Amino acid sequence: MEPLSEVKDFLRIEKFPHIWCAGCGHGIILQSFLRAVIDAGIDKNDMVVVSGIGCSSRAVGYVDFDTLHTAHGRALPFATGIKMAKPELNVAILAGDGDIAAIGGNHFIHAARRNIDLTVVIFNNFNYGMTGGQSSPLTCLNAIAPTTPYGNIERPFDICSLAIAAGATYVARSTTYHALQLPELIANGIRHHGFSVIEVLTGCPTYYGKFNSLRSPSKMLEWQRDHSVNLKQYQMLSEDAKEGKFAIGLIHSAERPEYTDEYSKIIQKVQVVSQKEPR
Amino acid sequence: MSEIDKSSDPPKTSPKITIHEKWCKKCGICVAFCPKKVFDTDDFGLPLVNRPEQCIRCMLCVIRCPDFAVDVERAKEDPEKKVPPP
Numbered sequence: 001m002e003p004l005s006e007v008k009d010f011l012r013i014e015k016f017p018h019i020w021c022a023g024c025g026h027g028i029i030l031q032s033f034l035r036a037v038i039d040a041g042i043d044k045n046d047m048v049v050v051s052g053i054g055c056s057s058r059a060v061g062y063v064d065f066d067t068l069h070t071a072h073g074r075a076l077p078f079a080t081g082i083k084m085a086k087p088e089l090n091v092a093i094l095a096g097d098g099d100i101a102a103i104g105g106n107h108f109i110h111a112a113r114r115n116i117d118l119t120v121v122i123f124n125n126f127n128y129g130m131t132g133g134q135s136s137p138l139t140c141l142n143a144i145a146p147t148t149p150y151g152n153i154e155r156p157f158d159i160c161s162l163a164i165a166a167g168a169t170y171v172a173r174s175t176t177y178h179a180l181q182l183p184e185l186i187a188n189g190i191r192h193h194g195f196s197v198i199e200v201l202t203g204c205p206t207y208y209g210k211f212n213s214l215r216s217p218s219k220m221l222e223w224q225r226d227h228s229v230n231l232k233q234y235q236m237l238s239e240d241a242k243e244g245k246f247a248i249g250l251i252h253s254a255e256r257p258e259y260t261d262e263y264s265k266i267i268q269k270v271q272v273v274s275q276k277e278p279r
Numbered sequence: 280m281s282e283i284d285k286s287s288d289p290p291k292t293s294p295k296i297t298i299h300e301k302w303c304k305k306c307g308i309c310v311a312f313c314p315k316k317v318f319d320t321d322d323f324g325l326p327l328v329n330r331p332e333q334c335i336r337c338m339l340c341v342i343r344c345p346d347f348a349v350d351v352e353r354a355k356e357d358p359e360k361k362v363p364p365p
Contacts, residue, residue, distance in 0.1 A: 001338055003350075003353055004347065004350040005350075008347065016347070017301065017346060018346070020345065021304070022305060022306040023304070023306030023307070023308060024345055026345065027344070027345030027347065028342070028344070028345050031342060031344075031345075031347060032342070035342075177343075179339075180342065205306075217307060217345075218307055218308055218311035221311075221343075
């Protein structure tokens, strides 16, 4: 494991301490992401990190890559643009559950459908932490939030299943409790040539924890430990036992033609045709 | 039961554990999840490194610190113990 000083080389130290609340898991994911970048052996200048709006999206302000802090939910369109213009760059998206599952849901499924070579790290803290903890499309069933004071009656998305159904070719899930496992999953996502999704369950002790009797940061991590199951064990569980549990680890991996590759093939094809038949 | 004589072994060095106090937000994650109970807290929740000799350098406090505030010095390789190249 790399020493912390090596990780700090990828941070904008002058911006620290960061704005996230005490015990917010976003910092743990950020460190794991940087360890993954080191692990994947990517040069600082070959990496672009894009984010939308929300607590999670503040992450790009702290990392020493080329970064974009874009409109709410629109991180994926901006990232797609960068990848199309310069396919040799590694483009990662750090986005929250609101960005990916709610306002940016459509961008998410279509980026997955195209199988464009992007790496999406979803910071799933189960609520809109920046605006007061309102329920999001990933808030657990029966969980309390300011907008669901009597319990959430909407079923949350299983964002990993959604990504697989939409056509993502690398899908993994982990939690901030499993921070030893997380960098490897993200690094493999960066290495994967295609659309990679890594969902990370993280704690929001300030809002989600406060409303759901998980007020202390360590309680939130314990909740993640108790509600996540290794994929193989998860598959052996009965349907009732699966309720409220999250399968963690590498969930799906496949090979399919990548979008920018196919696009460059089209360009070459059209150039050959137009050279043969000058107008 | 005869005791094993360890007097010839070099003294076990405890790793240097540092808390960046200006960055630490006193969330208590390092204290709660240290498998060797190396940390205590002061009256305000700041982690104190009270038992560094128990540290096994698992690095869990480092990677689970949301504020990049805990660092554990890596084990220094003993030059005498290095296996010479064949």
